[in-house]
Amino acid sequence: MRNLISIVLPVYNEEAGIVKTIEVLENFVEKQPQDFELLFIDDGSTDTSVSLIKSMQQKYRNIKLIEFSRNFGHQLAISAGIRYTMGDAVVVMDADLQDPPSVIPEMIRKWKKGAQVVYGKHKSRAGETWFKKISASLFYRFLQKIANINIPLDSGDFRLMDRCVIKELRKMNETDPFVRGLVSWVGFKQTSVEYERKERIAGSSKYPLKKMISLALSGITSFSDFPLKLLVWAGSISIGFSFVYLPVALITGFTTLKFLIGTLFGLIGLSLIGMGLLGIYIYKTFQASRKRPLYIVSDISGFSQASQSQNL
Numbered sequence: 487m488r489n490l491i492s493i494v495l496p497v498y499n500e501e502a503g504i505v506k507t508i509e510v511l512e513n514f515v516e517k518q519p520q521d522f523e524l525l526f527i528d529d530g531s532t533d534t535s536v537s538l539i540k541s542m543q544q545k546y547r548n549i550k551l552i553e554f555s556r557n558f559g560h561q562l563a564i565s566a567g568i569r570y571t572m573g574d575a576v577v578v579m580d581a582d583l584q585d586p587p588s589v590i591p592e593m594i595r596k597w598k599k600g601a602q603v604v605y606g607k608h609k610s611r612a613g614e615t616w617f618k619k620i621s622a623s624l625f626y627r628f629l630q631k632i633a634n635i636n637i638p639l640d641s642g643d644f645r646l647m648d649r650c651v652i653k654e655l656r657k658m659n660e661t662d663p664f665v666r667g668l669v670s671w672v673g674f675k676q677t678s679v680e681y682e683r684k685e686r687i688a689g690s691s692k693y694p695l696k697k698m699i700s701l702a703l704s705g706i707t708s709f710s711d712f713p714l715k716l717l718v719w720a721g722s723i724s725i726g727f728s729f730v731y732l733p734v735a736l737i738t739g740f741t742t743l744k745f746l747i748g749t750l751f752g753l754i755g756l757s758l759i760g761m762g763l764l765g766i767y768i769y770k771t772f773q774a775s776r777k778r779p780l781y782i783v784s785d786i787s788g789f790s791q792a793s794q795s796q797n798l
């Protein structure tokens with residue numbers, strides 16, 4: 487049986503290039519041995535994107551469209567898209583052809599060989615400002631250092647995921663999902679393909695600085711308690727300083743000013759530690775409220791049929 491591959495494309499005000507994107511994708515899928523569905527999620531576009539996609543639905547039978555009632559953001563658009571896919575594997579990509587479709591066959595090859603996630607890793611990024619390149623590169627590295635899971639460097643949301651991964655992602659109901667982190671978190675066999683990220687075919691980026699910062703914060707707060715631990719460390723250093731400073735001040739001639747400086751560091755240290763610990767408790771509550779599964783079983787063996795149907 488032919489495999490069905492779903493391509494999920496979030497769209498926000500992409501009227502300048504959406505028709506070209508669809509034509510290029512349709513042209514591409516026609517030549518592939520698999521069947522494809524193109525699932526567009528309109529994230530509250532205020533331009534003509536929706537009517538353009540609808541008009542293309544008349545021409546091509548494999549186009550599906552979900553319309554958000556307003557702009558909910560790229561990550562929620564991807565989450566919704568994933569929920570509605572039917573494919574044996576799902577590919578997420580930008581609707582501006584920055585992620586070239588020519589990489590998809592390579593992803594499918596690796597999937598067929600047993601990988602359950604094949605993520606695209608940027609070899610280069612064309613047509614993006616130096617600010618975006620540097621900030622993105624620093625952010626990926628910072629996040630990898632501080633995250634509690636291994637989030638791959640230099641990859642966005644362009645990736646192929648097997649249905650078993652999609653099944654797990656569908657169970658996640660996070661209010662502020664950081665999809666690429668959740669995909670790493672889910673586990674399974676993950677591998678990468680390197681590719682050159684192209685320039686947008688038309689229009690401008692829908693990721694202004696404000697959205698970039700909010701994505702970065704979402705990544706950090708979803709997968710790391712590092713900032714809170716940093717508070718505890720900073721507090722400890724401050725108290726440590728006060729413990730050394732006060733006795734030295736006592737020996738070398740005690741003044742009111744020295745006393746104030748010493749106690750100030752001690753008190754600041756105490757409150758930093760207090761805030762950090764408080765934060766860590768809140769983080770744990772926050773973790774629990776997200777209701778991520780505690781673990782994911784990828785396979786089982788050696789059980790009898792009866793015990794499988796009873797307990798598993």
Ligand code: UDP
Pocket residue numbers: 495496497498499500529557558559560563579580581582584690691692693
């Ligand atoms: N997008 C979205 N909602 C938003 C912002 C962007 O659905 O609020 C879509 C956008 O149409 C594109 C993809 O998400 O298909 C990535 O956005 P963009 O290409 O502007 O980001 P960049 O590639 O510049 O980082």
Ligand code: MG
Pocket residue numbers: 580582584686
């Ligand atoms: Mg883009």
